[in-house]
Amino acid sequence: xxxxxxIAENVSASYRKNTVLHNVNFKVNQGTLTGxxxxxxxxxxxxxxxxxxxxxxxxxxxxxxxxxFKKAKxxxxxxxxxxxxxxDFPTNALDxxxxxxxxxxxxxxxxSRKHKEKAYEALKKVxxxxxxxxxxxxxxxxxxxRIFLARALVQNADLYFMDEPLxxxxxxxxxxxxxxxxxxKRNGKTVMVVHHDxxxxxxxxxxxxxxxxxxxxxxKTEEIFTKENIGKxxxxxxxxxxxxxEKNVVPSYH
Amino acid sequence: xxxxxxxxxxxxxVGLSCxxxxxxxxxxxxxxxxxxxxxxxxxxxxxxxxVTKEVSGPAMxxxxxxxxxxxxxxxxxxxxxxxQHDASMGIVFTTLFAxxxxxxxxxxxxxxxxxxxxxxxxxTFIPFHTITLPLAGDIPMATALLMIxxxxxxxxxxxxxxxxxxxxxxxxxxxxxxxxxAAMHYLFMGLVSVTTVASxxxxxxxxxxxxLIAPAASAYLWTDKLSVMxxxxxxxxxxxAFTGYVIAAWLDTSISGSMAFATGIFFTVxxxxxxxxxxxxxxxxxxx
Amino acid sequence: MWSLLITSNTQWVFFSTMMLGIAxxxxxxxxxxxxxxxxxxxxxxxxxxxxVIAFLLIGEKNLLVLVIGAAVSAIIGAxxxxxxTTWSRISEDAAMGMILAVFYGLGIMLLTIANRSFGGNQSxxxxxxxxxxxxxxxxxxxxxxVLAFVVLxxxxxxxxxxxxxxxxxxFAKGIGLxxxxxxxxxxxxxxxxxxxxxxxxxxxxxxxxLIIPAVSARYWTQSFRMMLMLSALFGGVSGLFGTLISATxxxxxxxxFIVVVxxxxxxxxxxxxxxxxxxxxxxxxxxxxxxxxxxxxxxxxIT
Numbered sequence: 064x065x066x067x068x069x070i071a072e073n074v075s076a077s078y079r080k081n082t083v084l085h086n087v088n089f090k091v092n093q094g095t096l097t098g099x100x101x102x103x104x105x106x107x108x109x110x111x112x113x114x115x116x117x118x119x120x121x122x123x124x125x126x127x128x129x130x131x132f133k134k135a136k137x138x139x140x141x142x143x144x145x146x147x148x149x150x151d152f153p154t155n156a157l158d159x160x161x162x163x164x165x166x167x168x169x170x171x172x173x174x175s176r177k178h179k180e181k182a183y184e185a186l187k188k189v190x191x192x193x194x195x196x197x198x199x200x201x202x203x204x205x206x207x208x209r210i211f212l213a214r215a216l217v218q219n220a221d222l223y224f225m226d227e228p229l230x231x232x233x234x235x236x237x238x239x240x241x242x243x244x245x246x247x248k249r250n251g252k253t254v255m256v257v258h259h260d261x262x263x264x265x266x267x268x269x270x271x272x273x274x275x276x277x278x279x280x281x282x283k284t285e286e287i288f289t290k291e292n293i294g295k296x297x298x299x300x301x302x303x304x305x306x307x308x309e310k311n312v313v314p315s316y317h
Numbered sequence: 318x319x320x321x322x323x324x325x326x327x328x329x330x331v332g333l334s335c336x337x338x339x340x341x342x343x344x345x346x347x348x349x350x351x352x353x354x355x356x357x358x359x360x361x362x363x364x365x366x367x368v369t370k371e372v373s374g375p376a377m378x379x380x381x382x383x384x385x386x387x388x389x390x391x392x393x394x395x396x397x398x399x400x401q402h403d404a405s406m407g408i409v410f411t412t413l414f415a416x417x418x419x420x421x422x423x424x425x426x427x428x429x430x431x432x433x434x435x436x437x438x439x440x441t442f443i444p445f446h447t448i449t450l451p452l453a454g455d456i457p458m459a460t461a462l463l464m465i466x467x468x469x470x471x472x473x474x475x476x477x478x479x480x481x482x483x484x485x486x487x488x489x490x491x492x493x494x495x496x497x498x499a500a501m502h503y504l505f506m507g508l509v510s511v512t513t514v515a516s517x518x519x520x521x522x523x524x525x526x527x528x529l530i531a532p533a534a535s536a537y538l539w540t541d542k543l544s545v546m547x548x549x550x551x552x553x554x555x556x557x558a559f560t561g562y563v564i565a566a567w568l569d570t571s572i573s574g575s576m577a578f579a580t581g582i583f584f585t586v587x588x589x590x591x592x593x594x595x596x597x598x599x600x601x602x603x604x605x
Numbered sequence: 606m607w608s609l610l611i612t613s614n615t616q617w618v619f620f621s622t623m624m625l626g627i628a629x630x631x632x633x634x635x636x637x638x639x640x641x642x643x644x645x646x647x648x649x650x651x652x653x654x655x656x657v658i659a660f661l662l663i664g665e666k667n668l669l670v671l672v673i674g675a676a677v678s679a680i681i682g683a684x685x686x687x688x689x690t691t692w693s694r695i696s697e698d699a700a701m702g703m704i705l706a707v708f709y710g711l712g713i714m715l716l717t718i719a720n721r722s723f724g725g726n727q728s729x730x731x732x733x734x735x736x737x738x739x740x741x742x743x744x745x746x747x748x749x750x751v752l753a754f755v756v757l758x759x760x761x762x763x764x765x766x767x768x769x770x771x772x773x774x775x776f777a778k779g780i781g782l783x784x785x786x787x788x789x790x791x792x793x794x795x796x797x798x799x800x801x802x803x804x805x806x807x808x809x810x811x812x813x814x815l816i817i818p819a820v821s822a823r824y825w826t827q828s829f830r831m832m833l834m835l836s837a838l839f840g841g842v843s844g845l846f847g848t849l850i851s852a853t854x855x856x857x858x859x860x861x862f863i864v865v866v867x868x869x870x871x872x873x874x875x876x877x878x879x880x881x882x883x884x885x886x887x888x889x890x891x892x893x894x895x896x897x898x899x900x901x902x903x904x905x906x907i908t
Contacts, residue, residue, distance in 0.1 A: 075897040085897060115493050122897040141493040151694050152344060152486045153543045162483045166494030171476055198541040218494070348699035349643055352706070356809070399881060403698070404642040404820050411646075411813030412868040415861035418735060422857055523650070523809070524713070527706030534695050534703055564714075571717040577710020584703060588693060596692050 068093045068222060068253055069114075074123035076106070076113045082276070083109045087123070089272060089281045091255065093221075096248045098258040098268035098284075102297050105275040107257045108144065111224045115141055127222065137166065140220030142211050144227050150199050156210050157195040160185055163214035185213040190239055205236030212240055223247065223254045230259060241267055264288055323444040323457055328558035328576065330463035331516045331528055334470050336554025338512050339533030340547050341474075341505060344485050349403065350389070351529040353410035354506065355513045355522045357388040360417035362514065367424060378462065378514050385510025388413065389503060440519045440572045459518040466515040473508055474547070477501070482543060524577035528554060531580035535587040538594040557583050615852065618738050618805075621746040621753075622844035622863065625802050626814060628753040630840025631760050632798040633819035634833050635791060638771040642820075644683075646812035647701040649799045651682025653712025653808050656733050657719050666729055668745040668804065672752070675800040682708050683792050709808070736807030736860030738848050745804065752801045756794050760833070763790075768829055805848070806860040814840060817867040824878025843867035 069091040076084045083106040091097060099107050112118035114125050116132050127135035140163075160182040161174050168174055186192045189209040194202065202210065208228055215223055229237050244254055248269075255272070258264060264271060264284065271288045273279040273296040280287040280296070318326070342348050361384025365376040388409055395405035447455045474481065483491045484501045492498045509529070516525045532553035536546045560583075561576030568575070589596050636642055655678025659671045682704045689700040716730055732740045741749075760767060769777040770787040778784055795815075802811045822835035847863025876883050 073897075077893060082893060082897070112489075117489055117492055121894055136493070136495050139493065141490060143487065143489045147489060148487045149344075149346075153537070153541045153546050154482070154486065155542075158482075159486070162479075162487070162490065163494075165479050165483050165491075165496065168479070170480075173479065200541065214490075343695075343699050346696050346698060348696070348702040352643075352646070352702050395875075398875070398883060398886070400820060401637070401640060401642060403640070404637065404816055407642050407646060407812055407816035408820060408868065408871060411810055411817070411864050412871075415810055415813070415864035415868070418858060418861040419865065422861075423854070523706055523709050525706075526702055527710055530699055530702040531707060534699050537695065538693060568714070568718065569721070570714045574710045574713030574717065577706050578714055581703070581707030581710070584707075588689065594693055599692065 066093050067091060068128050069255075070126045071114065072124050074110075074113060074125060075121045076109055076118055077121055078109075082121075084113065084276060086277050087274075089278050091222075091253060091270075093253050094248060094251050095253055095270045096244060096268050097253075097255045097270040097272055098264050099255060099272045099274055100258055100261070100264060100288075100293075100296065101274035101279075105296075107274055108226050110274060111141070111226055111255070111257065115139070115224065138221040140215040140218040140223040142215045142223070142225040142228055145204065145208050145211060145230070147226075150202070150207060152199065154199060155195070156191060156197050156199060156202065156206075157182055157186065159199055159210050160213045160217055163217040166218075181217050182213070185216040186210075188216060189213045189243065203233070205232040208232050209236060209239065212243060216243070221252055223252065225254065225256045227257050227259060229256075261293070320444050323460060324440055324572075325559065325562060327440060327443050327457065327460045327463060327519050328562055328572075329555045330460065330467055331519050331525075331576075332532070332554030332556070332558035333551045334463065334467045334512045334554075335516060335525065335528035336532040336536075336550040336552070337470055337474060337547055338509055339529040339531075339554070340536065340543075340550045341481060341485060342509065342529055343533045343537055344543075345505070348530050348534075349406055350392070350506065351509055351513070352526050353392065353406045354385045354388050354509050355525050355529075356410045356414040357384045357417070358510060358513050358517065359522055360384050360413045360420070361510075362517065363417050363420045367420065378511065381514030381517070382507055382510045384413065385506055385513065386503060389506035439521075443518060459515070463515045463519070466511050470508055470512060473504070477504075481505075520573040520576055524573045527577035527580045528557070531584045532557060535580075535584045538587045538591040541593070553580075553583050615739075617743060617746045618741055618852075619845055619848055621741070621749045622738050622805050622848040622859065623841045624750055624753040624844075625805055626818070626840035626842070626844025626863070627837045628756045628840075629798050629802060629811075629814040629844075630818040630822075630836035630838070631757060631833055632794055633815040633817075633840070634822070634829075634836050635760070635767060635771065636795065636815055637819040637823070638829075639791065642816045643698070643701055643812065644686075645795060645799055645815040647686065647705040648679040648682055648796060649803060649808045649811035650705040650712075651708035652676070652679040652796075652800055652803055653709055653733065654678050654715055655681075656803070657712055657715040657730060660730060661715065661719055661722075664723075668741075668748045671733075671804075672748065672800045675803060676796050678708065679796045679799060680792065683796070712808075732807070733803050734807050734809060735858040736803070736805050736810060736863075737856075738805040738859035739852065739856075741804060749801045749805075752797055756797050756801075759790070759794050764830075772829075805844075806863055807858070810860040810864050813864040813867060814843065817864070817871050818843065821867075821871040821874040824874040824880055824882055827880060839867065839870050843870065 067090040071087055071089050074084060074087040075082060087110065099110065101107050109118055113120050125132060128138060157179065161178055164174065164178050164181065168178060183192065183195060186195055189212050191206060191209050191213060194206060199207065212228060228240055247254055265288060268284055270282065271284050272281045273287065273292055275296050280292040342351050358381040361380035362377045365380030369376045391409045392405045395408065396402050443457045443459045446458045448458045448461060449455050450461065480496055480501060484496060484498050488498045513525050516528065520528060533550040535553050536549035539549055540546050557580040558576050561579035562572060564579060565572040565575035592598055636645055652675035655674035656671045659674025660666065663670050685704050686700045689695050690697050719730060729740055766782060766787065770782060774784055798815065799811055802814060806814055818836045818839035821839050822832045825835055826832050843863050843866040847866045848859050851857040851859045851862040879885065
């Protein structure tokens with residue numbers, strides 16, 4: 064029996080004059096791995112931020128696990144874009160992962176040995192245990208992304224939002240990250256990922272949410288991720304690479 | 318305690334408080350907010366003076382904190398109206414500062430308070446305004462105030478250490494796990510204001526900016542650990558204060574000016590010689 | 606006190622602060638689009654030691670010489686900021702704050718020495734901190750006018766070069782415009798605009814005259830040319846009326862009044878401006894919300 068754990072109804076959001084999202088409606092079922100796909104400026108990051116109350120919502124309603132965001136906060140994990148933080152910040156990898164537990168630790172308390180161990184376990188899972196004491200400024204882009212993933216893992220959430228976790232990472236990191244996302248899914252977690260590379264969508268995600276200011280299509284990848292729908296999502300900015308398979312498409316500006 | 322000892326103690330307290338607060342100013346990339354707040358705090362102090370008609374520590378402290386917070390709010394508000402961030406600061410602080418100077422020039426003119434004093438600070442007068450405390454006996458008012466402020470700063474940094482860390486490093490994540498990012502921002506701006514007001518008497522409006530930014534920036538070039546950076550920055554602040562005093566005594570010139578200048582010396586040395594991020598280290602080993 | 610206004614020297618002073626406001630307004634637009642609004646604040650503070658050193662060297666208050674000293678010192682400040690940001694991980698705002706305060710501290714050190722060796726405030730250098738237009742003599746006014754004119758001429762003659770340099774430096778490079786050359790020119794005109802203002806407005810508040818008129822102008826137009834003209838107008842009006850108000854009282858500093866007038870213009874622009882003014886925006890947002898809700902209700906009634 065499928066159950067919708069995230070329901071967005073008539074969500075819209077704007078940056079000053081420009082409406083970035085309008086009338087966004089969708090439902091996400093538990094245990095799915097959804098790719099959020101759309102051209103630059105389609106509002107993918109804004110959508111996540113709006114759902115998580117990080118960006119003001121003009122209208123509509125969002126419920127998580129039949130509750131408003133504030134009450135469901137503890138069950139939701141968020142991985143911002145890697146470029147959104149300053150990696151020169153004076154701290155090490157383990158410490159960044161431990162930050163994922165700060166909500167759980169609570170005010171006026173310091174992370175205990177138990178928390179550090181939890182963080183270390185997560186680092187191990189993403190294959191970064193050897194780098195625990197490494198200064199974050201000395202990590203490669205792929206390693207930084209894995210640290211971010213580890214930080215989300217320690218949160219032990221039921222629903223994850225990840226903003227372009229595969230952007231600019233090496234092939235090995237990409238495999239490692241996808242392996243972990245699949246595992247999360249197998250454990251009944253729900254994951255939504257902003258994704259750029261159209262070629263890998265069908266391999267990586269069982270569901271897609273095609274977004275261009277509003278929802279163009281949402282559902283099982285094999286039903287929704289069609290040439291026609293992609294064309295609708297990307298408008299005219301599309302060059303079809305006539306390959307053997309139809310999914311081999313790349314936006315023209317890549 | 319001797320006259321000089323009081324001055325040195327006061328200077329050290331300024332260096333320490335500013336050094337600690339400065340670390341987060343640098344990491345939160347709000348260094349110029351220190352500049353803005355140090356200017357607008359003047360308005361707060363003048364208003365407190367006009368209301369209470371006396372130069373009293375608590376009232377001035379309160380006025381300064383309010384002015385600092387109002388500055389932070391106004392800057393945020395202008396920014397939300399799409400004014401460029403640095404332009405918002407520039408508009409808010411110059412305007413409030415101008416109002417402060419006008420108020421001094423027109424109504425508070427010949428009283429205790431003059432622009433000169435507020436802007437330059439007069440650490441040499443500090444030992445003359447004493448208050449009597451139960452255990453410590455007679456101690457200068459400004460020094461007592463700075464001790465309290467240092468205690469407050471230490472308390473808040475320690476109590477919210479991990480919250481400062483996460484809201485500074487990744488405010489989006491912090492917000493998503495339920496840490497009140499905005500409240501922390503204003504709390505921090507409040508701490509900056511408190512530190513600035515308390516340091517006003519000693520080093521004045523503009524030199525306090527040097528004390529806030531330069532020691533922390535120097536420390537940032539020496540370490541990759543937040544706790545070490547805090548300790549180093551505090552040490553640099555105190556050392557720069559002492560060095561400044563020595564220079565001022567030697568050249569017979571403004572103590573506060575010399576202290577600000579001394580923070581520059583500390584930064585220059587760090588900038589050139591730091592083993593990790595110094596110019597020499599980078600020239601020798603260009604690929605990092 | 607109005608008799609004060611009619612003396613010919615005062616008229617010249619009004620004229621010069623107005624010209625100063627115009628020049629600063631125009632240069633402020635360049636800083637605005639270069640997104641370096643607070644650079645003017647850092648550089649004006651950094652000018653102080655140069656003023657005092659120049660004074661100590663020649664032993665008298667000759668505005669031209671002091672202005673040269675100020676310019677040298679401000680340019681050293683500008684280079685220091687650039688060195689710090691390129692050669693270390695210190696961000697630009699920290700570098701600016703540091704240079705601002707450290708240079709200012711050095712300035713105060715030297716000023717104290719200057720005041721001591723020349724007896725009290727005889728040097729009149731204090732007016733460089735808060736600005737005292739009334740202390741200007743005719744030769745000062747002439748120096749200011751000439752420099753303000755030069756700045757305006759540079760912007761006017763190279764108008765189209767400025768435009769592409771500010772809006773699309775990549776494109777500018779492509780058509781063979783030297784970015785480095787333009788950057789040097791930019792820093793030069795910025796420094797000149799700052800140093801000619803510091804006697805009338807003071808080092809602390811000079812930045813306001815470069816920032817506020819430009820931002821105010823932004824609320825009325827989308828065109829760069831129009832923005833330059835409006836900013837010049839706002840700057841000129843601020844300079845003129847600020848000086849007028851300060852001249853009505855005895856020994857009132859000029860700088861703060863000029864800034865308050867500029868701020869008043871800003872507030873009016875912010876509220877009433879036709880481009881993104883607060884009032885207009887409020888109505889736009891309300892319309893948008895209504896529309897968004899309307900669409901939602903419609904869709905829901907269909908399904």
